[in-house]
Amino acid sequence: MDRQLYDMGDIDIAWCPGCGNFRILSTLKDALAELDIPPQKLVMVSGIGQAAKTPHYLRANVFNGLHGRSLPPATAIKVSNPLLTVIAESGEGDMYGEGGNHLLHAIRRNPNITNIVHNNMVYGLTKGQASPTSQQGFRTPVQVNGVAAEPFNPIAFAVAMDASFVARAFAGDPEQTKAILKKAIAHKGYALVDIFQPCVTFNKVNTFKWFKENTYYLDDSHDPYDRVEAFRRALQSDRLPLGVFYLNPNKLTFEENIGIYRDNPAPLFERGVNKEKLSALLDSLRRS
DSSP, X not given: OOGGGGOOOSOOOOSOTTOHHHHHHHHHHHHHHHTTOOGGGEEEEEOSSSGGGGGGGSSSEEEEOXXXXXXXXXXXXXXXXXXXXXEEEEEHIIIIIITHXXXXXXXXXXXXXXXXXXXXXXXXXXXXXXXXXXXXXXXXXXXXXXXXXXXXXXXXXXXXXXXXXXEEEETTOHHHXXXXXXHHHHSSSOEEEEEEOOOTTTOSSSOHHHHHXXXXXXXXXXXXXXXXXXXXXXXXOSSEEEEEEEEOXXXXXXXXXXXXXXXXXXXXXXXXXXXXXXXXXXXXXHHO
């Protein structure tokens, strides 16, 4: 499929020149095109933030919700129409900070959605304060003495929660990132892809060069079905691993568990209303 199908034409993009978001947007288009996912069958869901603007710059169906609240509507959209490809995409502040509680329960429910998180270790939209993944000692206009708290580790968290697909990528490596995104989107179940994405304006520490020097790729000796080994790799902090950490293909999805498609595969919007059942339900509620 031609990746130009996802282009929005000559539009104003509110990202700083050199921002890693540009590379993620381009790479995502390539991944979608190679997977032959038409824009009409794609729903992009986001919250608030610079990364959360990504769906605005890609031709698809879009739901832009509240700060930290992209995963609940993404889950609802998928369960309402399993024929759609649903991607929830925002930054680490939106997903891991404001949306941390929803991240927890999305992993538990295992909806068949892809969760892409742009991780630049700083809040970019609100001008540079520390984010949940900022490194200890990182100085900002708010954290003038440096960040004291240990950074949130989304990979270790997701593996510990037995997420069915856990991966990390780097925006500066488009081919490797594209391969990871394709695997995540094709995966059946909840798929987390944490993408290191340098913020060229507000984070002068974790730059493209820093990520290149402080990351490495998991090789073929890594067994992604070994949860203990995946967790051990996720805890590494001297050099940060990239690639697919963990896979659990044996978990039922949220759509399968709730049972509404067990006997009828038709999406909810295609089903007619059974007025007799609806009337009986309303009568029972009145009596109670």
